[in-house]
Amino acid sequence: MVKLTINGRKIQAEEGTTILYAARDNNIFIPTLCENEAVSPYGACRLCLVQIKTARGRERLVTSCIYLVEEGLTVETNTERIRKIRGVLLELLLARCPDSEVIQEMAAKEGITITRFYKRKGNNKCILCANCARTCEEVVGVSAISLANRGVDRELTTPFGDDFSEACIGCGSCAYSCPTGAITLIDRGSKRTIKWPHNRMEFKLQKCSVCGNYWAPEKQIAYIAKTSGTKLSEYVACPDCRD
Amino acid sequence: MAIKGLRETVKKALDKHNNDKSLLVDILQDVQATIGYLPKAALVETGKQLGVPISRVYSVATFFKAFSLTKRGRHLINVCMGTACHVRGAVKVLEQIEQELKIKRGGTTRDLKFTLETVNCVGACALGPMVIIGEDYHGEMTPEGIISVLKQYN
Ligand code: SF4
Ligand code: FES
Numbered sequence: 001m002v003k004l005t006i007n008g009r010k011i012q013a014e015e016g017t018t019i020l021y022a023a024r025d026n027n028i029f030i031p032t033l034c035e036n037e038a039v040s041p042y043g044a045c046r047l048c049l050v051q052i053k054t055a056r057g058r059e060r061l062v063t064s065c066i067y068l069v070e071e072g073l074t075v076e077t078n079t080e081r082i083r084k085i086r087g088v089l090l091e092l093l094l095a096r097c098p099d100s101e102v103i104q105e106m107a108a109k110e111g112i113t114i115t116r117f118y119k120r121k122g123n124n125k126c127i128l129c130a131n132c133a134r135t136c137e138e139v140v141g142v143s144a145i146s147l148a149n150r151g152v153d154r155e156l157t158t159p160f161g162d163d164f165s166e167a168c169i170g171c172g173s174c175a176y177s178c179p180t181g182a183i184t185l186i187d188r189g190s191k192r193t194i195k196w197p198h199n200r201m202e203f204k205l206q207k208c209s210v211c212g213n214y215w216a217p218e219k220q221i222a223y224i225a226k227t228s229g230t231k232l233s234e235y236v237a238c239p240d241c242r243d
Numbered sequence: 244m245a246i247k248g249l250r251e252t253v254k255k256a257l258d259k260h261n262n263d264k265s266l267l268v269d270i271l272q273d274v275q276a277t278i279g280y281l282p283k284a285a286l287v288e289t290g291k292q293l294g295v296p297i298s299r300v301y302s303v304a305t306f307f308k309a310f311s312l313t314k315r316g317r318h319l320i321n322v323c324m325g326t327a328c329h330v331r332g333a334v335k336v337l338e339q340i341e342q343e344l345k346i347k348r349g350g351t352t353r354d355l356k357f358t359l360e361t362v363n364c365v366g367a368c369a370l371g372p373m374v375i376i377g378e379d380y381h382g383e384m385t386p387e388g389i390i391s392v393l394k395q396y397n
């Protein structure tokens with residue numbers, strides 16, 4: 001166990017834990033946007049910034065979702081300095097994604113309702129955290145989407161920017177993992193449409209042989225059958241109608 | 244390029260690097276050196292043969308400026324837009340080239356003779372504005388001077 005202090009409270013955490021999780025386990029709140037327990041830490045949004053002082057007296061700012069606990073570490077999560085930086089970060093995010101309700105709400109909590117920066121046009125809520133791409137790679141295992149290009153042109157996209165990704169099975173985990181609502185999934189009748197910030201793709205849904213409900217994309221079912229080594233015929237009925 | 248040739252080009256690059264996934268950048272460099280650029284089919288083929296998701300190959304190929312996913316001209320023109328060259332009139336030189344070749348920066352002429360790009364400082368600031376064509380460095384360029392320089396290439 002590692003002993004450290006967060007906001008004056010002495011706590012203990014297991015070695016290898018991030019400051020963020022140690023704080024959470026002790027009911028100390030640190031705002032986060034891109035952190036996602038299902039995938040490995042990445043540190044894209046910087047909102048989880050905290051101020052640390054090491055046992056040897058070195059002071060610096062670190063992202064708590066990446067930084068691991070250390071013996072004798074002193075952490076401050078809500079100083080004036082941090083609030084100021086976080087405010088600027090939120091203003092930048094507001095300017096980048098003026099339509100994201102999640103970001104608006106987060107900013108409002110910090111008392112920020114307007115941004116001094118130039119607002120991006122178009123309904124693009126993507127903050128380039130790559131949660132979707134990392135979930136697709138690490139959890140689903142197909143890597144259908146990724147970040148591409150660099151600098152101001154960086155974007156989350158399908159390969160070649162097509163409205164198609166061969167590897168995509170239409171599971172929708174990306175939409176689920178996106179913290180800002182930049183990816184949407186709509187099922188209508190026999191069709192599922194996934195809309196990414198710059199591309200979209202349609203999937204045929206499979207109809208349950210018993211109740212007649214459309215319950216999952218055919219591609220996803222084929223993928224599950226393949227990876228689990230089960231027969232496709234086991235999936236003609238939806239989970240509710242199987243015994 | 245026919246698919247067969249493509250397959251072999253990719254295979255050769257992979258063999259050279261022992262099919263090492265972490266050497267994707269080097270492999271793509273070799274493929275580009277053979278074909279001249281990285282067409283979609285080449286990226287897909289590289290991903291398939293190496294066992295790396297296409298999304299990752301695309302991500303890497305679009306990240307580095309050294310890679311081009313579109314056809315390139317025989318001569319690559321790089322106009323320096325670094326601070327020194329900029330104040331010495333690089334913008335005028337660039338505009339002149341754009342007009343002369345009827346392409347914008349990043350573009351390639353229809354006859355595939357030139358591809359026009361910009362860089363930020365090539366370390367020869369005292370000789371600015373610098374224009375690099377292929378391996379040749381042309382210093383103290385002017386809008387008038389660049390026209391005769393372009394004529395030296397075919
Ligand atoms: S679409 Fe959502 S999850 Fe994906 S990079 Fe953008 S903000 Fe992150
Ligand atoms: S939550 Fe740590 S950088 Fe986004």
Ligand code: FES
Nearest residue numbers: 323325328365367
């Ligand atoms: S700015 Fe052009 S060479 Fe340095």
